[in-house]
Amino acid sequence: MDWLKLAESRKEELISELQQLIQIESVLDEESATEDAPFGQGPLKALQFMLSKGEQQGFQTKNVDNVAGHIEMGAGDDLLGILCHVDVVPVGDSWTYPPFKGELVDGKLFGRGAIDDKGPTIAAWLAMKMVKDAGVSLNKRVRMIIGTDEESGFRCVTHYFTKEQMPTIGFAPDADFPLINAEKGIALLNFSQKAQVTADEQIIAFQAGQRSNMVPDHAKAIIQNVTSGVEEEFQQFLEENTTEGTFIQDEGRYIITVKGKSAHAMEPEKGRNAAVLLAKFLINYITTPASNQFLSFIVNTFGEDYKGTKMKLDFEDIMSGPTTLNPGVILFHHERGGHIQVSMRYSVSYPFEEKMTEATKVVSDLGFALDVTSNSIPHYVPEEDELVQTLLKVYRKYTGDESKPLSTGGGTYARTMKKGVAFGMLFPGEPDVAHQSDEYVWIDHLVKAAAIYAETIVELAGK
C-alpha cells in the first residue's frame, strides 16, 4: 500500500478537520469547569468533536466521564494505543496570525495546537481512517486515546486508565521523530537548613525563582551590617560576570538584585542561575554563621556543577545521559533559615535509594536536611524492543533518516502508558514551536506523518 500517496489524496480532508479542531478554543478553564466539563467547555467540545468524527466514520467510540475518550477499530485481546490530546496551552500574545483559525500560509498551517497536539492528532486520525478504508484486517484493537488535560498534569489519562484497559503497546504522537524511548525520572528534592538563625543575621531575606522546573533568571537579597564599599565592588562584579543588577541602599540595609538566564529544568546548562551568581558575590561579605552556611551551600554544591557531583548525586548511563539538577526555588529568611527546591532529572538506571541515602549524609555535614517531595519514576523501552524497532523501521522507510532514538529529561505523554514511546511528529532539525506564538505545522509533514502512522498501525496490528 502506498500510504503516502493515499494520505496526499486526502490532504484537503486533513486540513479541513484540523482547522475545525483548532477553531475550538480548548484551553483549560477552571472557572467555567463543571462536574460535566471538568476542565471547562473548550476541552470537552474538542473531545466531543473527535468522538463524533469517529462515530460518523463507523468506529467504536467511548467518552470516559468527559475527561478523555477513545476511537477504536479492529478486534483481538491486545490493544495498540495511540495517545493524543486535544487541550492546548493559553495563547499568550504577539501572534501574527489568528490563533484559533488555522490559516494556511506558504505550506504551513498556523494556530494554537498546530503541532501540540491537534496536528499530530489529526494526522493519526487520518492514518486510522486510511487503514480502515483500505480494508486491512487487524489482529489487535487499535485505539486512539484522546486526553483533554495533557498540558496541566495528565489528569485526563490518569483518570481514564483507572477505568479503561492499559494498551499492550502504544505510541504518543506528541513529541519528536524518530522516537523517544528513554525519559528520565523527575524528582523534587527539598533541602532545608538545620542551623538556628540568630537575631543579627546579615541576610534578612534571599529569594530566587518561583518554580522548581525553571532556572531562576532573577535573584534578590536584603542584607545588613556589611562593610562599606560593597556597592563599588558589586558594580565590578556585574562587569566581570557580564550581567546586570541593581543596588539600593535603604536605611542601613542593602537591596541587591542580579539577573541570570532562564531555561527549562531539564536543560539547566542552557541557563544561568541568578541565585548562584548572587550567592557568589555575597559570600565575600557575609559572616554570620547561618547566612554564611546558606551561601556556601549554594556556591559549593550548585556553583559550577549542575550534575550534583558535590552531593554524590551524579550518575549517567548511555540510554538517557547524565542526571541533572536545577535549584529552581532558593530562599533564605532571617527567622526561618534556608530552603532550596531542586528539580532533579535522573538517568533511567539511577540507583535512587542508594543515592539519596548517600546524599543525605553529605548534605547533613553541610548543615542541610534532604527530603524527596515527589518522584515520577523513569520511563524506558529498550532500543532492541520490537516496538521500538518497528517504529524506527517505518520512520526510516519514509524519511531515509537513520537518526538514533532519543532520550529526554522532560516527561512526555508516553510515560502514562506501560509500554509506550513518543513518536513524532516534530521532524529532526525543525524548530519546536509548541507553546510559542505563531505555532504552526507544515502540511507536508502532516501528510507524511499520516502515512508513517498508517504503516505503523499495519506493522503493529495487521494480520
Ligand SMILES: [Zn+2]
Ligand atoms: Zn502535547
